[in-house]
Amino acid sequence: MRAIPVLVLVVAVVAGLNPPAAAAGPRVLRVAMARGLDSVNPFLATSLAGTEIGRLHYEYLTAYRPADFAPAPGLAEHWRTSQDGRTWTYTLRTGARWSDGRPITARDAEFTFTLMRDNEAARTANGNFVAGFESVRAVDERTLEITTRTPRATMLALDVPIVPAHVWSGVTDVRAFTNDSAPVVASGPFRLVEHRRNEFLRFTANEHFWRGRAKIDELVLLRYQTMEAAILGLRRGEVDLIGDGLAGPLTPAQHDTLRTEPGIIVQRSRAQRFYELAMNPGAASRSGRPLGDGHPALTDVRVRTAIATAMDGQLLLDRVLGGHGAAGAGYLPPVFAELHLPVRRAVDPVRANQILDEAGYRRDTAGQRHDPGGRPLSLRLYGRGDRYTDARNAEYVRTWLGELGISVQVQIMAGASLNDLVGAGRFDLAFSSWGVGPDPDHVLSIQTCGQRPAEDGTGGNTDTFFCDPEFDDLHTRQRAELDPAARAGIVRRMQQRWHDLAPAVPLYYPDSLEAYRGDRFRPFQLQPDPGGSITGQSGYWGYHSADPAPATPPNPAWPSWWLTAAATLLTTAALTWLLTRPRRNPAHHP
Template sequence: MIRTGSTLRPGGNLGYSLTCPTIQWLLLDVSVRNGVVTVRISRWRLGLTLGALLVAVGLAAPAVTTAAPTAAAQGGTVLRVALTKQVDSVNPFLSITQAGTELGRLMYEFLTTYDAKDQHPVPALAEKWETSQDKLTWTYTIRSGVRWSDGQPLTAKDVAFTFNLMLTNDVARTANGNFVANFDSVSAPDDRTVVIRTKTPQATMLALDVPIVPEHVWSKVTDIAGYTNDTTPVVGNGPFVLTEYRANESIRFKANKDYWRGAPHYDELDFVIYKNADAATQALIKGEVDLINRLGPGQYDSLKNAANVTLNPAKGRRFNELLFNPGAATSTGVPIGDGNPALRDVKVRQALAKAFNLKDIVSKVAGGYAEPGGGLIPPVFVSYHWQPDASQARSFDPAAANRELDAAGYPRGAGGIRQGPDGKPLTLRLLGHNGTAFDEQTAPYIKQWLSDVGVDVTVQLVSDSQVNEITSGGKYDLAFSGWGANPDPDYILSLHTCSQRPNADGKGGTTDSFLCDPQYDALYTQQLAEFDQAKRAELVKQAQQRFYDLAVGVVLDYDNSLEAYRKDRFADFQVQPDPGGVIMAQNGYWGYYSARPVAGAASSGGGNAGPVIGIAAGAVVVLAVLAFLFARRRRATSAERE
């Protein structure tokens, strides 16, 4: 028996010429899209063919039945989104990557969220709030009538449970621990009231980016670190419900019909996994996906004349950086990893930073769709962005880099490679993400620029998960990294505080650079307690300058978030901020939630309606040929991808 909608890995059109006249006569269409084989068969021709076959072999005609229609066949609509980055986890307490946190936003609501237009805090689960005069006690009123996707009511007790879990469990603080580090207590005196008391005033109390989870599910979890949270359907309270999760294979959501804001305008949201943006771009052109972001400049430019494609050159809210390992250590100061000891010297790091030509990265790597880097907060967030002035900036100056490396005790030796005080060549490992265009294209420039100042570099491009594992263990010298900033600057700044380094077991914390500097920590603490917007912005800028001066990382550029979508399938995507912002936002669900199918657009993605045919012995002779072709293609594409 052959069933329409049989699953194969990977996807792509079959690409075979079916020369058998009988098969050609039977088939209307055969394709593989998103890992699903779609077989469209002419029913009346099939009936004639089967009849002839059965007569030939002396068999009675078999029954022909039609499978139950899928959501797509019934008129349901699926938004298919290309995903080229690995998801680290769908456990909201562990996920720190862009892809993982983006999925979390779809599954779980926060107390407040960011307005899509200007990104100021607006109500979400909390419909209103008030604070005491001393700013130490915050009382939130949870909106009534909200339910979890399994039908159970959501109450203030779920909110208190979530925050108290983070307060009492080190691992539960992995992703968003900075938001609760200053909490003194959290309570729910009744089903609609949450009271949070802080140790000192905390300016982020309306920007607590913490997914609220159901107590009746998570109270049974005994091992947060080992809990994958992928037993579907996952109980959530967001606009979408996770219904299928196979790591690096397929991710599917259904619209939450009971979402408190109202159900999304389509039925299913599928994330289709691609190894790189080139493959995803081709899929968009072919109509195999509807929305894509993180395009490289070449891919983006290639879509300018593509039929039915709309481009969105969104303002960059991300930055790309190059990290120097300054001497990785745990939160208690115990050294870990195997970073090159030369990088513990701030003078060496500052000298190396002068070897990088950021303007070349913008023009040659980003194709002009970026701005040169500076501080940790991208320029789209005008109030908090810091850029060094002429007296502070480390401009591209190889001559100065050479002089400073000489002065730091690293003279050139044989072959022009510098040597350290121990007489060993100064050789550094450069770690990056395989399949990420920025890392792959920038790595040769970094290698050449450092070679020009006498430093040997070995490039290591590995998977996203390997990069996370290696950097978390401090087993690198140089590493590409990057983050998407929130409208509130606290989270990005917190990544460089002493408390965000891992514990002795290598768990907890979300340190980006292993920086531990008392002056930086003091500035971070001060900005967190400052409610005057202008004064807080000044402290945030001072913290960025301190990070810049210590040179534990170099912000290379702020890249535009280049996106594209099929205008023949979907329209009315809300961007954030508006105008000029992104559709696929790490710090909001507005783009996905607002999407509206184009009137009259063909349904797609949820499955393929068609006949499920019971075939007696004689019919197998014909349809086995199709099975052979399918199997042959599967082996071929698997080998190609390996």
């Protein structure tokens, strides 16, 4: 009977060599976040990360199809318009609910649009969408009626997050409301349940999402200070996805390196954004009151044109982006071919110097140019530390402008600091980047006079403080033009006007370079499809489609042949010992 403990020991040792798999836990998609996050308040968020999070939380009246950006149902399942194109009637879907279980009604949409119309702060991010609204009315629980002062071509592209009236009606100060007290009441595919600033945001799947619950249980956005740290996290399995929308694009070298790593899949898609060198053409409030401290020479279109003529976007594309993108031309990226204007200045430093000479900006004996009043043409150039291209591009820009006799002081800083300085008009030159949606109205609106800040410097969503009555008139006309071809023609004229006045220079349109753990997740839904991106979409398709790969048995700590051999050896040894060990004489047993 003494043999039993020995055999039990053998079985335990063998079993311990190949421990059982851990119990299955929640299905979690972990996404790296290296971009700056300005706010999770949908009325204030203008950063790419803030907008991305807003789409996770809140559904819009209409959506954009993942295949081709065509308008598709959102909270509104169908719609109709009056013969004169001024009154739009949306029918909200039956059974849609907020994440707290309360029904989503037309009164929520009425509340949202009315708040934006009446509250300056609520118009910060997306105020252009309610410009020209004459009335908004919930006819009943499912019917929303919007009447505009003139026909509107943008009524199926209202990128406005519909918020729950039963929550937001209690908000007394929109600008101070952080909207991160968990759990956030949401209508989108996920809801925020935990937010630790500068660490992570954790979401759970919205059980009431009208398109159906996501396949994952949780979505966690993990904060990384650098892309290098995020890539290390991907390699170690700390995160599953590095996407352009939250982390920023990979560098070409990072993209190419990750391509060869087992278990990792890289994704490259055509650019839906532009990267520019913005200039301060004379920052001012909406009423024209000067703001900031921009160099006065930049109010001269000849100086801005000379600077633009010296910029070589193709060289930056080749040397900094490794060719992953397209050289800058018109304001809108070429992925939107029917709207893109392929206008580009010839790179000509000789001509740029000639423009400055003719305008009276003379060089001193050291080669430094001065304006006609004697002030040196010495400009500050700001860039973001969380955008790897800015520091490299700044050195090229400094060299090119140095050849014109313009000295440049480069400062790379945190994204939030740059946004604060540019928003206050306290800059000369700055690198900037904007995403472009399927409908151009919003990104064109940031160049209009009305998007400049209020008298106290708050509100607005301007790019460069550009203000031109002719551009504004064209913007109004394109919004009212219902014929797509005629509207595209007006949009191209707007781009030409912007190009001629040169408040900024589109340097290039960067491709979106992303990577994910293909050993953990099946391919994501792209937009557009094929050839699109996983994140940074005009929608939430990539996140909502996240589908964990089938679980695979864990690799044993030791190869299976070794386990078999070890088990055989131990069993043989135990039996041998049992058979050959000396036995006591029972007569001498106590």
